[in-house]
Amino acid sequence: MITNLQTVPNTNSYMNYVKAINWNRLNDDKDLEVWNRLTSNFWLPEKVPLSNDVQSWAILTGEEQRLTIRVFTGLTLLDTIQNFVGSTALMVDASTPHEEAVISNISFMEAVHARSYSSIFSTLCSTRDVDDAYLWSEENEFLQKKSALILERYNGKDPLRKKVASVFLESFLFYSGFYLPMYWSSRGRLTNTADLIRLIIRDEAVHGYYIGYKFQKAYAQLTPLEQIDIKNFAMNLMMDLYDNEIKYTESLYDGVGLTEDVKKFLHYNANKALMNLGFEALFPPEICDVSPAILSSLSPNSDENHDFFSGSGSSYVIGTSEETEDEDWSF
Amino acid sequence: MSEPLLVYYSSESLNTLRFVDKLGFRSLRIPISPKSPELKVDEEFILICPTFAAHDGRGAVPKQVIKFLNDSQHRDLLKGVIANGNRNFGEYFGYAGTVIAKKCNVPLLYKFELMGTSEDIENVRRGVCSFWRTFNKKNTHDVCYA
Numbered sequence: 001m002i003t004n005l006q007t008v009p010n011t012n013s014y015m016n017y018v019k020a021i022n023w024n025r026l027n028d029d030k031d032l033e034v035w036n037r038l039t040s041n042f043w044l045p046e047k048v049p050l051s052n053d054v055q056s057w058a059i060l061t062g063e064e065q066r067l068t069i070r071v072f073t074g075l076t077l078l079d080t081i082q083n084f085v086g087s088t089a090l091m092v093d094a095s096t097p098h099e100e101a102v103i104s105n106i107s108f109m110e111a112v113h114a115r116s117y118s119s120i121f122s123t124l125c126s127t128r129d130v131d132d133a134y135l136w137s138e139e140n141e142f143l144q145k146k147s148a149l150i151l152e153r154y155n156g157k158d159p160l161r162k163k164v165a166s167v168f169l170e171s172f173l174f175y176s177g178f179y180l181p182m183y184w185s186s187r188g189r190l191t192n193t194a195d196l197i198r199l200i201i202r203d204e205a206v207h208g209y210y211i212g213y214k215f216q217k218a219y220a221q222l223t224p225l226e227q228i229d230i231k232n233f234a235m236n237l238m239m240d241l242y243d244n245e246i247k248y249t250e251s252l253y254d255g256v257g258l259t260e261d262v263k264k265f266l267h268y269n270a271n272k273a274l275m276n277l278g279f280e281a282l283f284p285p286e287i288c289d290v291s292p293a294i295l296s297s298l299s300p301n302s303d304e305n306h307d308f309f310s311g312s313g314s315s316y317v318i319g320t321s322e323e324t325e326d327e328d329w330s331f
Numbered sequence: 332m333s334e335p336l337l338v339y340y341s342s343e344s345l346n347t348l349r350f351v352d353k354l355g356f357r358s359l360r361i362p363i364s365p366k367s368p369e370l371k372v373d374e375e376f377i378l379i380c381p382t383f384a385a386h387d388g389r390g391a392v393p394k395q396v397i398k399f400l401n402d403s404q405h406r407d408l409l410k411g412v413i414a415n416g417n418r419n420f421g422e423y424f425g426y427a428g429t430v431i432a433k434k435c436n437v438p439l440l441y442k443f444e445l446m447g448t449s450e451d452i453e454n455v456r457r458g459v460c461s462f463w464r465t466f467n468k469k470n471t472h473d474v475c476y477a
Contacts, residue, residue: 030343037383198421205419213344272417275445278345285450301422308411308440309458 021097028217031098034210038105041203045116048196050123056189057124063255066133068180068190069125071252072117073133074143075177078169079114081147083107085154086166090211093159099214106207113200120193142248146173149240160222163215164234164277168241171208171273172266174201176249179262179294186293194297201298212276219278234277242270264290335463338372339379340396346446347381347415353452356459361399370399375408375467377440377459382416382427391426400435410466411440413455418444 026032060068087107094100121130137143150173153165178201185194219227245266253259268288271281337358341347351358361370378400384391400406412435414428425442432439441458443451 028343033342033383201419202421205417209344209417216345217343271448272445275346278349278446281448285448288448295418298418299421299424308438309454309462 019097021101023098026098027096028098030210030213031096031102034206035098035102035105037206038102038109038203041199041206042109043199044112045119045196048192048199050120050192050196052192053124053190056191060189065125065129067252067256068184069121069129069133070136071177071180072120073130073137074140074248075174076114076117077137077143077147078173078177079110079117081150081154082166082169083110083114085151086110086169089154089162090166093162095214095218102210106210109203109207113203116196116200120196124193140248140251142244142251145244146241146248149237149244153237160215160218160230161233163211163218164230164237167208167212167215167276168238168273170204170211171276172238172270173241173245174204175265175269176245176252176262179258179265182294182297183258183261185300186297198298208273208276212278216278231279234274234279235282238270238274238282242266261291261294264288265294333463333467335459336372336374336376337379337459338370338376338399340381340393340399342381342383342393344381347379350415350443350447350452351379353447354456354459356456361395363395365395371402372405372408375410377411377413377462378409378431379413379415380427380431382414382420382423382425384416384420384423384426388423388426388430391423391430393427396427396431400431406435409435409437411438411462413441413443414439415443415445415447 023032057065087103087110091100091103091107094103150165150169153161156162178197181190181194181197184190219230222230246263249262249266250259253262264287267283268290271283271288274280274282335356337351337354337356338361339347339351339358340361340363341351342363348360351360359370359372359376362368378396380392380396382391383393400409412428412431414425414431416423416425416427418424420426424444428439428442431437440462441451441455443455447455
Protein backbone atom coordinates (compact mmCIF):
# COMPACT_ATOMS: atom_id res chain seq x y z
CA MET A 1 0.00 0.00 0.00
CA ILE A 2 1.38 3.37 -0.99
CA THR A 3 0.81 5.86 1.74
CA ASN A 4 2.35 9.01 3.03
CA LEU A 5 5.68 7.36 3.51
CA GLN A 6 7.56 9.40 0.99
CA THR A 7 9.67 6.99 -0.96
CA VAL A 8 12.65 7.93 -3.04
CA PRO A 9 13.07 5.49 -5.94
CA ASN A 10 16.40 3.73 -5.85
CA THR A 11 17.16 1.56 -8.84
CA ASN A 12 20.08 -0.19 -7.15
CA SER A 13 18.07 -1.60 -4.33
CA TYR A 14 14.67 -3.05 -3.60
CA MET A 15 14.55 -0.66 -0.69
CA ASN A 16 13.46 2.94 -0.88
CA TYR A 17 14.26 5.73 1.52
CA VAL A 18 11.45 6.56 3.84
CA LYS A 19 10.90 9.55 6.08
CA ALA A 20 10.32 9.09 9.79
CA ILE A 21 7.30 10.92 11.19
CA ASN A 22 8.20 14.02 13.18
CA TRP A 23 5.48 15.14 15.58
CA ASN A 24 7.44 18.30 16.32
CA ARG A 25 7.03 19.50 12.74
CA LEU A 26 3.34 19.68 12.03
CA ASN A 27 1.75 20.61 8.71
CA ASP A 28 -1.67 20.72 10.31
CA ASP A 29 -2.12 21.46 14.03
CA LYS A 30 -5.48 19.67 13.96
CA ASP A 31 -3.64 16.34 13.56
CA LEU A 32 -1.94 16.67 16.95
CA GLU A 33 -5.06 18.10 18.59
CA VAL A 34 -7.16 15.13 17.44
CA TRP A 35 -4.40 12.62 18.22
CA ASN A 36 -4.30 13.93 21.80
CA ARG A 37 -8.06 13.84 22.08
CA LEU A 38 -8.29 10.28 20.77
CA THR A 39 -5.46 8.89 22.88
CA SER A 40 -6.80 10.51 26.04
CA ASN A 41 -10.19 8.96 25.29
CA PHE A 42 -8.74 5.46 24.93
CA TRP A 43 -10.73 2.70 26.61
CA LEU A 44 -11.38 -1.05 26.51
CA PRO A 45 -14.67 -2.89 27.11
CA GLU A 46 -13.17 -4.69 30.12
CA LYS A 47 -13.44 -1.38 32.01
CA VAL A 48 -17.24 -1.51 31.92
CA PRO A 49 -18.99 -3.86 34.39
CA LEU A 50 -21.31 -5.38 31.79
CA SER A 51 -22.18 -8.32 34.04
CA ASN A 52 -24.23 -5.93 36.20
CA ASP A 53 -26.74 -5.97 33.33
CA VAL A 54 -27.43 -9.71 33.54
CA GLN A 55 -30.58 -9.27 35.64
CA SER A 56 -31.79 -6.40 33.53
CA TRP A 57 -31.32 -8.47 30.40
CA ALA A 58 -33.45 -11.25 31.85
CA ILE A 59 -36.38 -8.84 32.25
CA LEU A 60 -36.51 -8.06 28.51
CA THR A 61 -38.99 -10.06 26.47
CA GLY A 62 -37.74 -12.53 23.88
CA GLU A 63 -38.58 -10.07 21.10
CA GLU A 64 -36.76 -7.23 22.85
CA GLN A 65 -33.71 -9.42 23.36
CA ARG A 66 -33.69 -10.49 19.74
CA LEU A 67 -34.02 -6.87 18.59
CA THR A 68 -31.12 -5.83 20.82
CA ILE A 69 -28.83 -8.59 19.57
CA ARG A 70 -29.68 -7.74 15.97
CA VAL A 71 -29.07 -4.05 16.47
CA PHE A 72 -25.66 -4.75 18.03
CA THR A 73 -24.80 -7.19 15.25
CA GLY A 74 -25.61 -4.49 12.70
CA LEU A 75 -23.36 -2.06 14.55
CA THR A 76 -20.60 -4.68 14.65
CA LEU A 77 -20.83 -4.97 10.89
CA LEU A 78 -20.35 -1.22 10.41
CA ASP A 79 -17.37 -1.17 12.79
CA THR A 80 -15.89 -4.10 10.91
CA ILE A 81 -16.17 -2.18 7.65
CA GLN A 82 -14.49 0.86 9.17
CA ASN A 83 -11.70 -1.20 10.67
CA PHE A 84 -11.02 -3.47 7.66
CA VAL A 85 -11.82 -1.28 4.67
CA GLY A 86 -12.63 2.31 5.64
CA SER A 87 -9.43 3.21 7.41
CA THR A 88 -7.27 1.60 4.73
CA ALA A 89 -9.17 3.46 2.03
CA LEU A 90 -8.74 6.77 3.88
CA MET A 91 -5.11 6.21 4.77
CA VAL A 92 -3.86 6.14 1.17
CA ASP A 93 -5.27 9.67 0.73
CA ALA A 94 -3.74 11.13 3.89
CA SER A 95 -2.26 14.56 3.27
CA THR A 96 0.24 14.41 6.14
CA PRO A 97 2.08 11.58 7.93
CA HIS A 98 0.35 12.69 11.12
CA GLU A 99 -3.01 12.19 9.46
CA GLU A 100 -2.00 8.59 8.76
CA ALA A 101 -1.12 8.13 12.41
CA VAL A 102 -4.50 9.54 13.49
CA ILE A 103 -6.31 7.25 11.05
CA SER A 104 -4.42 4.26 12.42
CA ASN A 105 -5.74 5.20 15.87
CA ILE A 106 -9.27 5.52 14.47
CA SER A 107 -8.89 2.13 12.81
CA PHE A 108 -7.81 0.46 16.03
CA MET A 109 -10.67 1.98 18.00
CA GLU A 110 -13.13 0.69 15.41
CA ALA A 111 -11.71 -2.77 16.15
CA VAL A 112 -12.24 -2.11 19.87
CA HIS A 113 -15.83 -1.11 19.16
CA ALA A 114 -16.50 -4.25 17.12
CA ARG A 115 -14.88 -6.30 19.87
CA SER A 116 -17.06 -4.62 22.52
CA TYR A 117 -20.31 -5.91 21.06
CA SER A 118 -18.95 -9.43 21.37
CA SER A 119 -18.19 -8.69 25.03
CA ILE A 120 -21.82 -7.68 25.51
CA PHE A 121 -22.96 -10.86 23.77
CA SER A 122 -20.72 -13.17 25.77
CA THR A 123 -21.86 -11.54 29.01
CA LEU A 124 -25.60 -11.40 28.38
CA CYS A 125 -26.68 -13.71 25.59
CA SER A 126 -26.77 -17.33 24.58
CA THR A 127 -24.39 -18.42 21.84
CA ARG A 128 -27.26 -19.72 19.80
CA ASP A 129 -29.16 -16.42 19.82
CA VAL A 130 -26.03 -14.57 18.79
CA ASP A 131 -25.27 -17.01 15.99
CA ASP A 132 -28.82 -16.51 14.73
CA ALA A 133 -28.29 -12.75 14.68
CA TYR A 134 -25.04 -13.03 12.72
CA LEU A 135 -26.85 -15.16 10.18
CA TRP A 136 -29.62 -12.56 10.09
CA SER A 137 -27.08 -9.79 9.45
CA GLU A 138 -25.70 -11.63 6.44
CA GLU A 139 -29.16 -12.03 4.99
CA ASN A 140 -30.78 -8.73 5.93
CA GLU A 141 -31.17 -6.82 2.67
CA PHE A 142 -31.13 -3.35 4.23
CA LEU A 143 -28.02 -3.98 6.28
CA GLN A 144 -26.28 -5.46 3.28
CA LYS A 145 -27.40 -2.58 1.09
CA LYS A 146 -26.02 0.08 3.41
CA SER A 147 -22.73 -1.79 3.53
CA ALA A 148 -22.69 -2.00 -0.27
CA LEU A 149 -23.42 1.73 -0.68
CA ILE A 150 -20.46 2.58 1.55
CA LEU A 151 -18.07 -0.04 0.20
CA GLU A 152 -18.69 1.08 -3.36
CA ARG A 153 -17.26 4.52 -2.43
CA TYR A 154 -14.42 3.09 -0.35
CA ASN A 155 -13.41 0.95 -3.32
CA GLY A 156 -13.48 3.97 -5.63
CA LYS A 157 -10.60 6.30 -6.35
CA ASP A 158 -11.85 9.70 -5.26
CA PRO A 159 -10.49 10.85 -1.86
CA LEU A 160 -13.40 13.25 -1.29
CA ARG A 161 -16.11 10.72 -2.03
CA LYS A 162 -14.43 8.26 0.33
CA LYS A 163 -14.43 10.88 3.09
CA VAL A 164 -18.11 11.64 2.53
CA ALA A 165 -18.92 7.93 2.82
CA SER A 166 -16.84 7.67 5.99
CA VAL A 167 -18.49 10.66 7.67
CA PHE A 168 -21.95 9.38 6.76
CA LEU A 169 -21.12 6.01 8.25
CA GLU A 170 -19.60 7.46 11.45
CA SER A 171 -22.07 10.27 12.01
CA PHE A 172 -25.31 8.91 10.55
CA LEU A 173 -25.51 5.16 9.88
CA PHE A 174 -24.64 4.07 13.41
CA TYR A 175 -27.57 5.90 14.94
CA SER A 176 -30.44 3.59 14.02
CA GLY A 177 -28.51 1.19 16.26
CA PHE A 178 -27.33 3.58 18.97
CA TYR A 179 -30.92 4.59 19.58
CA LEU A 180 -31.84 1.30 21.26
CA PRO A 181 -29.31 1.21 24.13
CA MET A 182 -30.09 4.90 24.78
CA TYR A 183 -33.78 3.99 24.91
CA TRP A 184 -33.19 1.06 27.28
CA SER A 185 -31.03 3.22 29.49
CA SER A 186 -33.73 5.91 29.67
CA ARG A 187 -36.00 3.18 31.07
CA GLY A 188 -33.38 2.03 33.57
CA ARG A 189 -32.49 -1.07 31.52
CA LEU A 190 -29.03 -2.27 30.46
CA THR A 191 -27.48 0.84 31.95
CA ASN A 192 -23.91 -0.54 31.99
CA THR A 193 -24.22 -1.53 28.36
CA ALA A 194 -25.37 2.02 27.67
CA ASP A 195 -22.25 3.33 29.44
CA LEU A 196 -20.14 1.32 27.01
CA ILE A 197 -22.14 2.50 23.99
CA ARG A 198 -21.67 6.11 25.11
CA LEU A 199 -17.91 5.60 24.91
CA ILE A 200 -18.37 4.44 21.33
CA ILE A 201 -20.67 7.39 20.56
CA ARG A 202 -18.06 9.79 21.88
CA ASP A 203 -15.34 8.23 19.73
CA GLU A 204 -17.50 8.36 16.61
CA ALA A 205 -18.03 12.08 17.16
CA VAL A 206 -14.29 12.70 16.99
CA HIS A 207 -13.90 10.42 13.96
CA GLY A 208 -16.68 12.19 12.05
CA TYR A 209 -15.36 15.60 13.05
CA TYR A 210 -11.80 14.81 11.94
CA ILE A 211 -12.54 13.15 8.61
CA GLY A 212 -15.13 15.88 7.95
CA TYR A 213 -12.51 18.51 8.68
CA LYS A 214 -10.06 16.88 6.24
CA PHE A 215 -12.87 16.77 3.70
CA GLN A 216 -13.52 20.49 4.14
CA LYS A 217 -9.86 21.36 3.67
CA ALA A 218 -9.71 19.45 0.38
CA TYR A 219 -13.12 20.76 -0.70
CA ALA A 220 -11.96 24.34 -0.26
CA GLN A 221 -9.25 23.70 -2.88
CA LEU A 222 -11.77 22.65 -5.55
CA THR A 223 -13.15 24.85 -8.33
CA PRO A 224 -16.77 25.99 -7.85
CA LEU A 225 -17.93 23.45 -10.45
CA GLU A 226 -16.09 20.61 -8.76
CA GLN A 227 -17.59 21.69 -5.45
CA ILE A 228 -21.10 21.51 -6.87
CA ASP A 229 -20.32 18.06 -8.21
CA ILE A 230 -19.12 16.77 -4.83
CA LYS A 231 -21.95 18.42 -2.95
CA ASN A 232 -24.49 16.81 -5.28
CA PHE A 233 -22.77 13.49 -4.78
CA ALA A 234 -22.96 13.93 -1.00
CA MET A 235 -26.66 14.87 -1.04
CA ASN A 236 -27.54 11.96 -3.33
CA LEU A 237 -25.60 9.49 -1.24
CA MET A 238 -27.28 10.84 1.90
CA MET A 239 -30.71 10.37 0.35
CA ASP A 240 -29.90 6.82 -0.82
CA LEU A 241 -28.60 5.92 2.62
CA TYR A 242 -31.54 7.66 4.27
CA ASP A 243 -34.16 5.80 2.21
CA ASN A 244 -32.49 2.52 3.08
CA GLU A 245 -32.08 3.51 6.72
CA ILE A 246 -35.80 4.20 7.04
CA LYS A 247 -36.58 0.70 5.76
CA TYR A 248 -33.96 -0.81 8.05
CA THR A 249 -35.47 1.09 10.98
CA GLU A 250 -39.01 -0.05 10.15
CA SER A 251 -37.91 -3.66 9.81
CA LEU A 252 -36.29 -3.54 13.23
CA TYR A 253 -38.46 -1.25 15.32
CA ASP A 254 -42.03 -1.61 14.02
CA GLY A 255 -42.56 -4.60 16.31
CA VAL A 256 -41.81 -2.58 19.45
CA GLY A 257 -43.55 0.58 18.23
CA LEU A 258 -40.48 2.82 18.26
CA THR A 259 -40.02 3.51 14.54
CA GLU A 260 -41.27 7.11 14.53
CA ASP A 261 -39.07 8.07 17.47
CA VAL A 262 -36.02 6.46 15.84
CA LYS A 263 -36.68 8.41 12.62
CA LYS A 264 -36.38 11.71 14.48
CA PHE A 265 -33.06 10.55 15.85
CA LEU A 266 -31.96 9.69 12.30
CA HIS A 267 -32.89 13.15 10.98
CA TYR A 268 -31.09 14.84 13.84
CA ASN A 269 -27.93 12.83 13.25
CA ALA A 270 -28.09 13.15 9.45
CA ASN A 271 -27.97 16.91 9.97
CA LYS A 272 -24.92 16.55 12.18
CA ALA A 273 -23.22 14.35 9.59
CA LEU A 274 -23.79 17.05 6.95
CA MET A 275 -22.48 19.71 9.31
CA ASN A 276 -19.32 17.67 9.85
CA LEU A 277 -18.76 18.06 6.10
CA GLY A 278 -19.40 21.80 6.36
CA PHE A 279 -22.84 21.57 4.72
CA GLU A 280 -26.06 23.02 6.06
CA ALA A 281 -28.55 20.88 7.98
CA LEU A 282 -31.06 19.32 5.59
CA PHE A 283 -33.88 18.04 7.78
CA PRO A 284 -36.13 20.75 9.28
CA PRO A 285 -36.37 21.14 13.08
CA GLU A 286 -39.95 19.84 13.28
CA ILE A 287 -38.83 16.33 12.30
CA CYS A 288 -35.63 16.42 14.38
CA ASP A 289 -37.32 16.77 17.76
CA VAL A 290 -35.68 13.80 19.43
CA SER A 291 -37.46 12.84 22.61
CA PRO A 292 -35.95 14.46 25.72
CA ALA A 293 -35.53 11.03 27.30
CA ILE A 294 -33.15 10.01 24.52
CA LEU A 295 -31.26 13.30 24.63
CA SER A 296 -30.74 13.08 28.36
CA SER A 297 -29.75 9.46 27.96
CA LEU A 298 -27.03 10.68 25.58
CA SER A 299 -25.80 13.15 28.17
CA PRO A 300 -26.64 11.86 31.63
CA ASN A 301 -25.60 13.97 34.64
CA SER A 302 -25.96 17.05 32.49
CA ASP A 303 -28.79 18.65 34.42
CA GLU A 304 -28.31 22.24 33.41
CA ASN A 305 -30.54 24.19 31.16
CA HIS A 306 -28.99 24.84 27.77
CA ASP A 307 -31.15 27.81 26.89
CA PHE A 308 -30.91 30.78 29.23
CA PHE A 309 -32.65 32.87 26.57
CA SER A 310 -35.86 30.86 26.83
CA GLY A 311 -36.29 32.24 30.33
CA SER A 312 -36.42 28.84 31.95
CA GLY A 313 -32.75 28.82 32.88
CA SER A 314 -31.71 29.46 36.44
CA SER A 315 -30.97 33.07 37.19
CA TYR A 316 -27.39 34.15 37.51
CA VAL A 317 -26.08 36.90 39.70
CA ILE A 318 -23.53 38.86 37.79
CA GLY A 319 -20.81 39.66 40.26
CA THR A 320 -17.12 40.25 40.23
CA SER A 321 -14.96 37.86 38.34
CA GLU A 322 -11.90 36.18 39.80
CA GLU A 323 -8.33 36.69 38.78
CA THR A 324 -7.33 34.06 36.28
CA GLU A 325 -4.01 32.67 35.18
CA ASP A 326 -3.31 29.94 32.66
CA GLU A 327 -2.69 27.43 35.44
CA ASP A 328 -6.11 28.09 36.96
CA TRP A 329 -7.87 26.71 33.95
CA SER A 330 -8.33 23.01 33.67
CA PHE A 331 -6.21 21.89 30.76
CA MET B 332 -23.05 52.26 19.64
CA SER B 333 -25.05 49.69 21.53
CA GLU B 334 -25.32 47.10 18.82
CA PRO B 335 -24.52 43.68 20.30
CA LEU B 336 -20.87 42.69 19.94
CA LEU B 337 -19.79 39.06 19.70
CA VAL B 338 -16.25 37.90 20.33
CA TYR B 339 -15.59 34.34 19.20
CA TYR B 340 -12.95 31.72 18.72
CA SER B 341 -13.12 29.34 15.77
CA SER B 342 -10.58 26.63 15.00
CA GLU B 343 -9.79 25.53 11.45
CA SER B 344 -12.97 23.46 11.44
CA LEU B 345 -14.78 26.82 11.08
CA ASN B 346 -17.94 25.62 12.85
CA THR B 347 -18.10 28.66 15.12
CA LEU B 348 -17.18 31.11 12.36
CA ARG B 349 -20.05 29.83 10.19
CA PHE B 350 -22.48 30.22 13.07
CA VAL B 351 -21.34 33.77 13.83
CA ASP B 352 -21.51 34.75 10.15
CA LYS B 353 -25.13 33.67 9.97
CA LEU B 354 -26.11 35.63 13.08
CA GLY B 355 -25.21 38.92 11.41
CA PHE B 356 -24.08 40.79 14.54
CA ARG B 357 -20.85 42.73 14.82
CA SER B 358 -18.11 40.26 15.64
CA LEU B 359 -14.41 39.96 16.42
CA ARG B 360 -12.40 36.77 16.12
CA ILE B 361 -9.78 35.67 18.64
CA PRO B 362 -6.80 34.67 16.46
CA ILE B 363 -5.72 31.01 16.24
CA SER B 364 -2.02 31.59 15.80
CA PRO B 365 0.00 32.76 18.83
CA LYS B 366 2.03 34.81 16.32
CA SER B 367 -0.97 36.94 15.31
CA PRO B 368 -1.42 40.25 17.14
CA GLU B 369 -3.55 39.77 20.24
CA LEU B 370 -7.18 40.80 20.09
CA LYS B 371 -7.92 43.71 22.39
CA VAL B 372 -11.56 44.54 23.12
CA ASP B 373 -12.69 47.69 24.94
CA GLU B 374 -16.48 47.43 24.97
CA GLU B 375 -19.06 44.99 26.33
CA PHE B 376 -19.39 41.70 24.46
CA ILE B 377 -20.80 38.19 24.46
CA LEU B 378 -18.32 35.35 23.93
CA ILE B 379 -18.97 32.36 21.65
CA CYS B 380 -16.59 29.51 22.34
CA PRO B 381 -16.22 25.94 21.00
CA THR B 382 -15.45 23.02 23.31
CA PHE B 383 -12.55 20.60 22.98
CA ALA B 384 -13.08 18.56 26.11
CA ALA B 385 -11.33 15.32 26.94
CA HIS B 386 -13.34 12.51 28.55
CA ASP B 387 -13.03 14.14 31.96
CA GLY B 388 -13.71 17.69 30.77
CA ARG B 389 -10.09 18.81 30.94
CA GLY B 390 -8.90 21.11 28.18
CA ALA B 391 -12.43 22.21 27.34
CA VAL B 392 -11.57 25.88 26.80
CA PRO B 393 -9.18 26.58 23.91
CA LYS B 394 -5.85 28.06 25.05
CA GLN B 395 -6.38 31.09 22.86
CA VAL B 396 -9.61 31.89 24.74
CA ILE B 397 -7.93 31.42 28.11
CA LYS B 398 -5.22 33.84 27.08
CA PHE B 399 -7.85 36.35 25.96
CA LEU B 400 -9.77 36.05 29.24
CA ASN B 401 -6.65 36.31 31.36
CA ASP B 402 -6.85 40.01 30.54
CA SER B 403 -8.95 41.35 33.43
CA GLN B 404 -10.44 44.09 31.26
CA HIS B 405 -11.87 41.42 28.98
CA ARG B 406 -13.41 39.61 31.92
CA ASP B 407 -14.99 42.85 33.11
CA LEU B 408 -16.53 43.48 29.70
CA LEU B 409 -17.72 39.89 29.20
CA LYS B 410 -21.50 39.80 29.69
CA GLY B 411 -22.32 36.20 28.86
CA VAL B 412 -21.08 33.11 27.07
CA ILE B 413 -22.48 30.85 24.35
CA ALA B 414 -20.80 27.49 23.76
CA ASN B 415 -20.83 24.92 21.00
CA GLY B 416 -19.80 21.31 20.97
CA ASN B 417 -21.30 17.91 20.35
CA ARG B 418 -23.90 16.16 22.47
CA ASN B 419 -22.02 12.91 21.83
CA PHE B 420 -19.65 14.08 24.57
CA GLY B 421 -22.40 13.54 27.09
CA GLU B 422 -22.13 15.63 30.21
CA TYR B 423 -19.23 17.54 28.63
CA PHE B 424 -21.30 18.81 25.71
CA GLY B 425 -20.44 22.52 25.41
CA TYR B 426 -18.43 22.27 28.61
CA ALA B 427 -16.26 25.27 27.68
CA GLY B 428 -19.33 27.42 28.34
CA THR B 429 -19.83 25.93 31.79
CA VAL B 430 -16.18 26.51 32.72
CA ILE B 431 -16.11 30.10 31.46
CA ALA B 432 -19.47 30.98 33.05
CA LYS B 433 -18.24 29.74 36.44
CA LYS B 434 -14.80 31.22 36.14
CA CYS B 435 -15.98 34.65 35.02
CA ASN B 436 -19.29 34.66 36.86
CA VAL B 437 -21.42 35.35 33.80
CA PRO B 438 -24.49 33.49 32.51
CA LEU B 439 -24.11 30.57 30.15
CA LEU B 440 -26.64 31.77 27.59
CA TYR B 441 -26.94 28.93 25.12
CA LYS B 442 -25.39 25.73 23.83
CA PHE B 443 -25.51 24.46 20.28
CA GLU B 444 -23.99 21.61 18.31
CA LEU B 445 -21.30 21.96 15.64
CA MET B 446 -22.18 24.89 13.34
CA GLY B 447 -25.74 25.16 14.64
CA THR B 448 -29.10 24.69 12.92
CA SER B 449 -31.45 27.37 11.60
CA GLU B 450 -33.37 26.98 14.85
CA ASP B 451 -30.23 27.75 16.86
CA ILE B 452 -29.60 30.84 14.75
CA GLU B 453 -33.11 32.11 15.42
CA ASN B 454 -32.94 31.39 19.15
CA VAL B 455 -29.57 33.07 19.55
CA ARG B 456 -30.41 36.08 17.38
CA ARG B 457 -33.57 36.75 19.38
CA GLY B 458 -31.94 35.87 22.69
CA VAL B 459 -28.87 38.05 22.21
CA CYS B 460 -31.04 41.06 21.35
CA SER B 461 -33.24 40.78 24.40
CA PHE B 462 -30.31 39.93 26.68
CA TRP B 463 -28.39 42.93 25.36
CA ARG B 464 -31.31 45.19 26.24
CA THR B 465 -31.34 43.98 29.86
CA PHE B 466 -28.01 45.58 30.65
CA ASN B 467 -27.91 48.18 27.90
CA LYS B 468 -30.99 50.39 28.07
CA LYS B 469 -29.84 52.71 25.33
CA ASN B 470 -30.97 52.25 21.74
CA THR B 471 -30.34 48.77 20.63
CA HIS B 472 -29.25 48.70 17.05
CA ASP B 473 -31.53 48.05 14.09
CA VAL B 474 -30.06 44.60 13.60
CA CYS B 475 -32.23 43.49 16.52
CA TYR B 476 -35.41 44.54 14.77
CA ALA B 477 -34.58 43.18 11.35
